[in-house]
Amino acid sequence: MSWAMMGEQFGWGVIKEEGWRKGPWTAEEDRLLIEYVRLHGEVRWNSVARLAGLKRNGKSCRLRWVNYLRPDLKRGQITPHEESIILELHARWGNRWSTIARSLPGRTDNEIKNYWRTHFKKKAKLSPENSDQAKARTLKRQHFQQQLLQQKQQQQYLQLNESDMKRMMSLLEETEPKAQYMPQLRQEMGAATSCPNMAEEQSLFYPMGNGNETSNEDVVWDGLWNLDDYQWKLWCSKPS
DNA sequence: AATCGTACCAACCGCTATGTC
DNA sequence: GGACATAGCGGTTGGTACGAT
Numbered sequence: 455m456s457w458a459m460m461g462e463q464f465g466w467g468v469i470k471e472e473g474w475r476k477g478p479w480t481a482e483e484d485r486l487l488i489e490y491v492r493l494h495g496e497v498r499w500n501s502v503a504r505l506a507g508l509k510r511n512g513k514s515c516r517l518r519w520v521n522y523l524r525p526d527l528k529r530g531q532i533t534p535h536e537e538s539i540i541l542e543l544h545a546r547w548g549n550r551w552s553t554i555a556r557s558l559p560g561r562t563d564n565e566i567k568n569y570w571r572t573h574f575k576k577k578a579k580l581s582p583e584n585s586d587q588a589k590a591r592t593l594k595r596q597h598f599q600q601q602l603l604q605q606k607q608q609q610q611y612l613q614l615n616e617s618d619m620k621r622m623m624s625l626l627e628e629t630e631p632k633a634q635y636m637p638q639l640r641q642e643m644g645a646a647t648s649c650p651n652m653a654e655e656q657s658l659f660y661p662m663g664n665g666n667e668t669s670n671e672d673v674v675w676d677g678l679w680n681l682d683d684y685q686w687k688l689w690c691s692k693p694s
Numbered sequence: 695a696a697t698c699g700t701a702c703c704a705a706c707c708g709c710t711a712t713g714t715c
Numbered sequence: 716g717g718a719c720a721t722a723g724c725g726g727t728t729g730g731t732a733c734g735a736t
Contacts, residue, residue, distance in 0.1 A: 476706075477705080477706095478704075513706085517706080518704090518705085521703095522704075522705095564704080565703085568702070568704090569702090571702095572700095572702060
Protein backbone atom coordinates (compact mmCIF):
# COMPACT_ATOMS: atom_id res chain seq x y z
CA MET A 455 0.00 0.00 0.00
CA SER A 456 1.40 3.40 -0.97
CA TRP A 457 1.68 6.32 1.43
CA ALA A 458 -0.91 8.16 -0.58
CA MET A 459 -3.35 5.28 -0.28
CA MET A 460 -2.64 4.99 3.42
CA GLY A 461 -3.13 8.69 3.79
CA GLU A 462 -6.44 8.40 1.98
CA GLN A 463 -7.54 5.42 4.03
CA PHE A 464 -6.58 6.85 7.38
CA GLY A 465 -7.28 10.48 6.66
CA TRP A 466 -3.66 11.52 6.95
CA GLY A 467 -2.23 14.60 5.42
CA VAL A 468 0.21 17.26 6.41
CA ILE A 469 -1.50 20.09 8.23
CA LYS A 470 0.44 23.31 8.02
CA GLU A 471 0.63 25.75 10.86
CA GLU A 472 -1.91 27.91 9.01
CA GLY A 473 -4.27 24.95 9.12
CA TRP A 474 -4.05 24.02 5.43
CA ARG A 475 -3.67 20.44 4.35
CA LYS A 476 -0.86 19.59 1.95
CA GLY A 477 0.16 16.60 -0.10
CA PRO A 478 -1.84 14.21 -2.25
CA TRP A 479 -5.56 14.75 -2.61
CA THR A 480 -8.00 12.17 -1.34
CA ALA A 481 -11.05 10.96 -3.26
CA GLU A 482 -13.29 12.72 -0.75
CA GLU A 483 -11.47 16.03 -1.25
CA ASP A 484 -11.81 15.63 -5.01
CA ARG A 485 -15.52 14.96 -4.62
CA LEU A 486 -15.99 18.09 -2.50
CA LEU A 487 -14.06 20.22 -4.94
CA ILE A 488 -15.97 18.93 -7.97
CA GLU A 489 -19.23 19.58 -6.19
CA TYR A 490 -18.10 23.07 -5.25
CA VAL A 491 -17.11 23.97 -8.80
CA ARG A 492 -20.34 22.49 -10.14
CA LEU A 493 -22.31 24.81 -7.87
CA HIS A 494 -20.17 27.96 -7.93
CA GLY A 495 -18.01 27.76 -11.02
CA GLU A 496 -14.28 28.36 -11.28
CA VAL A 497 -14.22 31.49 -9.14
CA ARG A 498 -13.03 32.66 -5.74
CA TRP A 499 -10.76 29.75 -5.01
CA ASN A 500 -9.90 31.09 -1.59
CA SER A 501 -13.47 30.67 -0.44
CA VAL A 502 -13.43 26.98 -1.37
CA ALA A 503 -12.06 26.01 2.02
CA ARG A 504 -14.89 27.76 3.81
CA LEU A 505 -17.71 26.83 1.44
CA ALA A 506 -16.71 23.33 0.45
CA GLY A 507 -15.34 22.15 3.74
CA LEU A 508 -11.86 21.62 2.34
CA LYS A 509 -8.77 22.32 4.37
CA ARG A 510 -6.87 23.38 1.26
CA ASN A 511 -5.82 26.84 0.24
CA GLY A 512 -7.25 28.38 -2.91
CA LYS A 513 -4.09 27.91 -4.86
CA SER A 514 -4.02 24.20 -4.21
CA CYS A 515 -7.71 23.84 -5.10
CA ARG A 516 -7.31 25.71 -8.36
CA LEU A 517 -4.31 23.62 -9.32
CA ARG A 518 -6.08 20.37 -8.53
CA TRP A 519 -9.07 21.41 -10.60
CA VAL A 520 -7.11 22.76 -13.56
CA ASN A 521 -4.62 19.93 -13.76
CA TYR A 522 -6.66 16.94 -12.74
CA LEU A 523 -10.39 17.32 -12.14
CA ARG A 524 -11.57 19.46 -15.05
CA PRO A 525 -14.05 17.40 -17.07
CA ASP A 526 -12.63 18.48 -20.43
CA LEU A 527 -9.19 17.08 -19.71
CA LYS A 528 -7.81 14.55 -22.15
CA ARG A 529 -6.19 11.71 -20.27
CA GLY A 530 -3.65 9.36 -21.73
CA GLN A 531 -0.44 9.61 -23.66
CA ILE A 532 0.57 12.56 -25.78
CA THR A 533 0.02 11.57 -29.41
CA PRO A 534 2.69 12.02 -32.11
CA HIS A 535 0.63 14.82 -33.58
CA GLU A 536 0.40 16.58 -30.23
CA GLU A 537 4.12 16.06 -29.81
CA SER A 538 4.85 17.77 -33.09
CA ILE A 539 2.63 20.66 -32.07
CA ILE A 540 4.47 20.98 -28.77
CA LEU A 541 7.79 21.00 -30.58
CA GLU A 542 6.72 23.65 -33.03
CA LEU A 543 5.13 25.88 -30.44
CA HIS A 544 8.04 25.52 -28.06
CA ALA A 545 10.41 26.49 -30.86
CA ARG A 546 8.30 29.56 -31.34
CA TRP A 547 7.33 30.54 -27.81
CA GLY A 548 9.88 28.93 -25.53
CA ASN A 549 8.73 27.87 -22.08
CA ARG A 550 5.37 29.58 -22.28
CA TRP A 551 3.54 26.43 -21.31
CA SER A 552 0.14 27.93 -20.79
CA THR A 553 0.28 29.53 -24.24
CA ILE A 554 1.28 26.21 -25.77
CA ALA A 555 -1.45 24.42 -23.82
CA ARG A 556 -4.10 26.65 -25.38
CA SER A 557 -3.34 25.05 -28.71
CA LEU A 558 -3.78 21.56 -27.28
CA PRO A 559 -7.36 21.15 -26.07
CA GLY A 560 -7.60 18.89 -23.05
CA ARG A 561 -3.94 19.20 -22.16
CA THR A 562 -2.66 21.27 -19.25
CA ASP A 563 0.38 23.48 -19.07
CA ASN A 564 1.69 21.24 -16.30
CA GLU A 565 1.29 18.15 -18.47
CA ILE A 566 3.06 19.73 -21.41
CA LYS A 567 5.81 21.08 -19.18
CA ASN A 568 6.37 17.64 -17.67
CA TYR A 569 6.32 16.02 -21.08
CA TRP A 570 8.84 18.47 -22.44
CA ARG A 571 11.19 18.03 -19.52
CA THR A 572 11.00 14.27 -19.74
CA HIS A 573 11.34 13.89 -23.49
CA PHE A 574 13.20 16.86 -24.87
CA LYS A 575 15.15 18.71 -22.20
CA LYS A 576 18.01 16.24 -22.29
CA LYS A 577 18.15 16.12 -26.06
CA ALA A 578 18.19 19.89 -26.22
CA LYS A 579 20.99 19.97 -23.67
CA LEU A 580 23.07 17.49 -25.62
CA SER A 581 22.97 19.59 -28.75
CA PRO A 582 25.51 22.44 -28.44
CA GLU A 583 24.04 24.07 -31.53
CA ASN A 584 20.65 24.28 -29.91
CA SER A 585 22.00 25.65 -26.66
CA ASP A 586 23.92 28.34 -28.53
CA GLN A 587 20.75 29.32 -30.30
CA ALA A 588 18.91 29.39 -27.01
CA LYS A 589 21.58 31.58 -25.44
CA ALA A 590 21.51 33.94 -28.39
CA ARG A 591 17.75 34.14 -28.16
CA THR A 592 17.89 34.83 -24.44
CA LEU A 593 20.38 37.62 -25.00
CA LYS A 594 18.15 39.05 -27.67
CA ARG A 595 15.20 38.97 -25.32
CA GLN A 596 17.16 40.65 -22.56
CA HIS A 597 18.47 43.28 -24.92
CA PHE A 598 15.06 43.94 -26.31
CA GLN A 599 13.41 44.06 -22.92
CA GLN A 600 15.99 46.58 -21.75
CA GLN A 601 15.34 48.70 -24.80
CA LEU A 602 11.66 48.40 -24.31
CA LEU A 603 11.92 49.45 -20.70
CA GLN A 604 13.88 52.55 -21.65
CA GLN A 605 11.46 53.30 -24.42
CA LYS A 606 8.56 52.86 -22.09
CA GLN A 607 10.07 55.18 -19.55
CA GLN A 608 10.68 57.76 -22.22
CA GLN A 609 7.15 57.52 -23.46
CA GLN A 610 5.85 57.58 -19.91
CA TYR A 611 4.47 54.10 -20.30
CA LEU A 612 2.36 54.91 -23.31
CA GLN A 613 1.39 52.06 -25.64
CA LEU A 614 3.31 51.60 -28.89
CA ASN A 615 2.05 53.79 -31.65
CA GLU A 616 0.47 52.47 -34.78
CA SER A 617 3.50 52.80 -37.04
CA ASP A 618 5.63 50.72 -34.65
CA MET A 619 3.08 47.93 -34.73
CA LYS A 620 2.99 48.07 -38.54
CA ARG A 621 6.78 47.86 -38.72
CA MET A 622 6.82 44.84 -36.47
CA MET A 623 3.99 43.14 -38.33
CA SER A 624 5.74 43.60 -41.66
CA LEU A 625 8.96 42.25 -40.19
CA LEU A 626 7.11 39.25 -38.89
CA GLU A 627 5.56 38.58 -42.25
CA GLU A 628 9.06 38.44 -43.70
CA THR A 629 9.99 35.93 -41.01
CA GLU A 630 7.05 33.52 -41.35
CA PRO A 631 6.76 30.68 -41.81
CA LYS A 632 9.52 29.40 -39.56
CA ALA A 633 10.20 26.64 -42.05
CA GLN A 634 13.93 27.43 -42.18
CA TYR A 635 14.79 25.67 -38.98
CA MET A 636 11.72 23.62 -38.17
CA PRO A 637 12.48 20.59 -40.40
CA GLN A 638 15.89 20.26 -38.80
CA LEU A 639 14.42 20.55 -35.34
CA ARG A 640 11.73 18.00 -36.15
CA GLN A 641 14.36 15.62 -37.40
CA GLU A 642 16.56 16.07 -34.34
CA MET A 643 13.73 15.57 -31.94
CA GLY A 644 12.31 12.65 -33.88
CA ALA A 645 8.91 14.21 -34.34
CA ALA A 646 6.75 12.01 -36.49
CA THR A 647 4.32 14.34 -38.17
CA SER A 648 3.78 17.91 -39.17
CA CYS A 649 0.74 20.00 -39.85
CA PRO A 650 -1.07 18.82 -42.93
CA ASN A 651 -1.84 22.26 -44.22
CA MET A 652 -1.03 25.91 -43.79
CA ALA A 653 -4.41 26.76 -42.35
CA GLU A 654 -3.92 24.35 -39.49
CA GLU A 655 -0.38 25.55 -38.92
CA GLN A 656 -1.67 29.10 -38.82
CA SER A 657 -4.32 28.16 -36.29
CA LEU A 658 -1.63 26.66 -34.10
CA PHE A 659 0.46 29.79 -34.12
CA TYR A 660 -2.46 32.14 -33.81
CA PRO A 661 -5.04 30.33 -31.69
CA MET A 662 -8.35 32.13 -31.72
CA GLY A 663 -11.90 31.59 -30.72
CA ASN A 664 -11.54 29.70 -27.44
CA GLY A 665 -12.18 32.73 -25.26
CA ASN A 666 -8.52 32.99 -24.38
CA GLU A 667 -7.12 34.60 -27.46
CA THR A 668 -3.57 35.72 -27.83
CA SER A 669 -3.59 39.35 -28.74
CA ASN A 670 -1.92 40.65 -31.88
CA GLU A 671 0.60 42.41 -29.72
CA ASP A 672 1.50 39.18 -27.95
CA VAL A 673 2.02 37.49 -31.27
CA VAL A 674 4.22 40.35 -32.39
CA TRP A 675 6.44 40.19 -29.30
CA ASP A 676 6.65 36.42 -29.43
CA GLY A 677 7.66 36.54 -33.03
CA LEU A 678 10.33 39.08 -32.34
CA TRP A 679 12.08 36.82 -29.84
CA ASN A 680 12.58 34.32 -32.62
CA LEU A 681 13.93 36.61 -35.28
CA ASP A 682 17.11 35.51 -37.01
CA ASP A 683 20.21 37.51 -36.11
CA TYR A 684 20.17 39.31 -39.41
CA GLN A 685 16.55 40.29 -39.05
CA TRP A 686 17.17 41.27 -35.46
CA LYS A 687 19.95 43.66 -36.42
CA LEU A 688 17.75 44.98 -39.16
CA TRP A 689 14.98 45.64 -36.68
CA CYS A 690 17.28 47.38 -34.23
CA SER A 691 18.84 49.55 -36.91
CA LYS A 692 15.58 50.59 -38.56
CA PRO A 693 14.69 54.19 -37.92
CA SER A 694 11.38 54.55 -36.16
C1' DA B 695 15.51 -11.01 -4.99
C1' DA B 696 17.69 -6.71 -4.23
C1' DT B 697 19.42 -2.49 -5.80
C1' DC B 698 19.83 1.25 -8.80
C1' DG B 699 18.64 4.54 -12.32
C1' DT B 700 15.22 6.80 -14.81
C1' DA B 701 10.67 8.22 -16.51
C1' DC B 702 6.61 10.09 -15.18
C1' DC B 703 3.51 13.07 -12.84
C1' DA B 704 1.12 15.45 -8.99
C1' DA B 705 1.78 19.05 -6.11
C1' DC B 706 4.16 22.91 -4.10
C1' DC B 707 6.68 27.38 -4.17
C1' DG B 708 7.82 31.92 -5.50
C1' DC B 709 6.91 35.47 -8.40
C1' DT B 710 4.14 38.54 -11.34
C1' DA B 711 -0.11 40.31 -13.27
C1' DT B 712 -4.61 41.67 -12.56
C1' DG B 713 -8.66 42.95 -10.02
C1' DT B 714 -10.98 45.21 -6.18
C1' DC B 715 -11.66 48.28 -2.51
C1' DG C 716 -3.11 56.10 -6.56
C1' DG C 717 -1.96 52.70 -3.25
C1' DA C 718 -2.74 48.54 -0.62
C1' DC C 719 -4.31 44.23 -0.48
C1' DA C 720 -6.39 39.95 -2.42
C1' DT C 721 -6.67 36.77 -5.94
C1' DA C 722 -5.41 34.34 -10.16
C1' DG C 723 -2.11 32.59 -13.17
C1' DC C 724 2.38 31.13 -14.60
C1' DG C 725 6.82 28.74 -14.76
C1' DG C 726 10.28 26.31 -12.08
C1' DT C 727 11.16 22.80 -8.89
C1' DT C 728 10.56 18.94 -5.79
C1' DG C 729 9.31 14.51 -4.15
C1' DG C 730 6.99 10.11 -4.62
C1' DT C 731 5.84 6.07 -7.45
C1' DA C 732 6.40 2.72 -11.07
C1' DC C 733 9.18 0.10 -13.75
C1' DG C 734 12.98 -1.75 -16.31
C1' DA C 735 17.96 -2.92 -16.21
C1' DT C 736 21.69 -4.91 -13.85
